[in-house]
Amino acid sequence: MGERWLIPTLSFLCVVALFAACLLGSTAMPFERVLAAILGGADPADRLVIWTIRLPRALAAWLTGAALGISGAALQGLLRNPLAEPGVLGVSASASLTATFALYFGLVTLNPWILPLAAIMGAMIATALLSLAASRTQSVVTLILIGVGLSSFSGALMSLLMNLAPNPFSQADMINWMLGTVANRSFAEILLVLPFIAAGTVCLLVNGRGLSALTLGEDAAAGVGLNLKRQRLWTVLGAGLATGASVALAGAIGFVGIVAPHVIRPLVKHDPARSLIPSALLAGLILVVADIFVRLLPSTNELKLGVVAALIGAPAFVWIAIRRRATDG
Amino acid sequence: MAELVAKRLTVFRGESLLVDAASFTLAPGELVVLLGPNGAGKTTLIRAALGLLQVRSGSAKLNGTNTRQLSPSERARQIAYLPQVRQLAWPNQVKDVVSLGRFSHGAVLGKLTGRDAAAVERVLAACDLKPLAHRKADTLSGGELARVHCARAFATEAPLLIADEPTAALDPWHQFRNLDLIESFVREGGGALLVLHDFELAARYATRLLWMKDGRIVADGSPAKTLTAERLSEVYRIAAHEESGRVVQEGAL
Structure with a gap:
């Protein structure tokens, strides 16, 4: 048993969490009213709260988590390393940098698609660089260091852009990108990134089998018949699409992509x-729950979702890293 | 009948010559042992023959088709390849590791279908791995893990097997045990090419020895003909003498 029930259980929990996200908020809404509003009945004010505020926000959190969860699981499989993750490897930071660039120079006003495309481009450049490095070195440390380098570099350029930002409004906007949040997301924004996340997910799932073979190491994986180049290409493409699109939606949210696969493995x-798939579901669940927590926390300035994710995820990252040392020498 | 024919393979890495016009053949019914000191180019030669790396000149053909032109899964279905054992990335179950031998047949872990499942079950039994089938690979001894990898190669049901140091770091019992398994694979119609470092084991199991030095094949023939004191000193820089038909090693030259 166990494994067979994993996906149904997680899916059920996701639906429950999404529903709970609609119930809870600055003013809690009773169960029947939420249900009525979702089904399209009820009073217009309820419908407005659910359909334009709570549900899109919860779905955005779920979608972001799912994209990061599946990307994390896939990158860990490709790099054979439990610490690989879009955030740690600097993929998210690179994506937010290119997205911020697009915003800063007003490219986004030309066409709304430019935002997700810019973020995806940043994510893919970073992922490609990492997989290139991974094919040359077996060293986990090297990869993480490259990730640290990418993150720092992107962070520095973002700070530069912030210093140069013409008005406090765009500064606040950029902080949102760096810290990650799903506040005030609309269905239009979700629909803009959904195709990219879906395409990335398909790329990763179709090529999932090769990740099993990579367990043996690259040489032996090639020996059992894996086309290494193709596997790298599709995983980089899939993780880049999904991560980039999630960053376009919610900014850089770290560590979910580590924690969820670690629990699932x-x-x-x-x-x-x-x-x-289970990592995607669990990561989505984690972010929906974390976002409920963010909304319920009584504070004047709302805590950013990315901050909460890091508060939980960073210690988990350290713990996994320490345990790894203990077992692998 | 599957046959691997390597003709004058030459491999460079940058400016240095790793394999120098090396030729060999591997066919069913043969247990060929590739001998040579560290750095002789054995692993490079194997990988070049499998089409896993670019060669400067020469060719390796599997049943007449250049191995560089075969798709990875086509090649893998004909030649099972065991590189030197590396730690697994994850603590997978033994049965899943063996199932990866069916990768080239399209097997999906956890969802093995008829033929794949049957092959895995058969190999687990043949290699005495049934009791370990549900153990995690990181709880196995080095000897057990090496046997799991052998089983993985057999699970492919490829006519040919190439194994790079399948007995490295194993105790004598496990060395014999693994070579026995490979020998019975050959007896049942397979062909195997092994890299070994132990002449006695090589002489005992091999039908043919390939001697390699400085990237070149310097001798190719039966153990009786090619395993001589002279050759050991030439290839390995080892002093040896012959005593009642056996070669006895004395020490480094």
Whole structure:
């Protein structure tokens, strides 16, 4: 048992969490009214709150989490390393940098599609660089260091842009990008990134089988018949699409992509391919719950979702890293 | 019948010559052992023959088709390749690791279908791995892990097997055990090319020895003909003498 029920259980929990996100808020809404509003009945004010505020926000959190979860699981499989993750590897930071660039220079006003495309481009440049490095070195440390380098460099350029920002409004906007939030997201924004996240997910799922083979190491994986180049290309493409689009939606949210696959892996017999979907579901669940927490927290300035994710995720990252040392020498 | 024919393979890395016009063949019914000191180019030669790396000149053909032109899965279905054992990235179950031998047949872990599942079950039994089937690979001893990898190669049901140091760092019992498994694979109609460092084991199991030095094949023939004291000193820089038909090693030259 166990493995067979994993996906149904997680899916159910996701639906419950999304529903709870509609119930809870600055003013809690009773169960029947939420249900009525979702189904299209009820009073217009309720419908407005649910359909334009709470539901899109919760869905944005879920979608962001799911994209980061599946990207994390896939990158961990490709790089054979439990610490690989869009945030840690600097993929998210690179994506927010290119997105900020597009915003700063007003490219986004030309066409709304430019925003997700810019973020995706940044994510893919970073992922391609990492996979190039990964094919040359077996060293985990090198990869993480490259990630640190990418993050710092992107962070520095973002700071530069912030210093030069013409008005406080665009500064606040950029802070949102760096810290990550799903506040005030609309269905239009979700629909803008959804195709990219879906395409990325398909790329990763179709090529999931190769990640199982990579468990053996690159040489042996090639030996059992894996086309390494193609596997790298599709994983980079898929993770780049999904991560980039999630950044376009919510900014850079770190560590979800580490925590979720780490929890899932023992439940799927440590097979990277089988960890993809459950990791996506769990990461989505985590962000929806974290966002409920953010909204319920009584504070004047709303805490950013990315900050909460890092508060939980960063210690988990350190813990995983320490345990890894202990077992792998 | 599957046959691998390598003709005058030459491999450079940058400016340095790693493999120098090396030729060999591998066919079913043969257990060929590739011998040579560290750095002789054995692994590079194997990888070049498999089409895993670019060669400067020469060619390796599997049943007449250049191995560089075969798709990875086409090649893998004909030649099972065991590189030197590396740690697995994750603590997978033994059965899943063996199942990866069916990758080139399209197997998906956790969802093996008829033929794939049957092959895995058969190999687990043949290699005495049934009791370990549900163990995590990181709880196995080095000897057990090496056997799991052998089983993985057999699960492919490829006619040919190429294994790079399948007995490295194993105790004598596990060395014999693994070579016995490979020998019975050959007896059942397979062909195997192994890299070994132990002449006695090589002489005992091989039908043919390939001697390699400085990127070149310097001898190719039966153990009786090619395993001589002279050759050991030439290839390995080892002093040896022959005693009642056996070569006895004395020490480094």
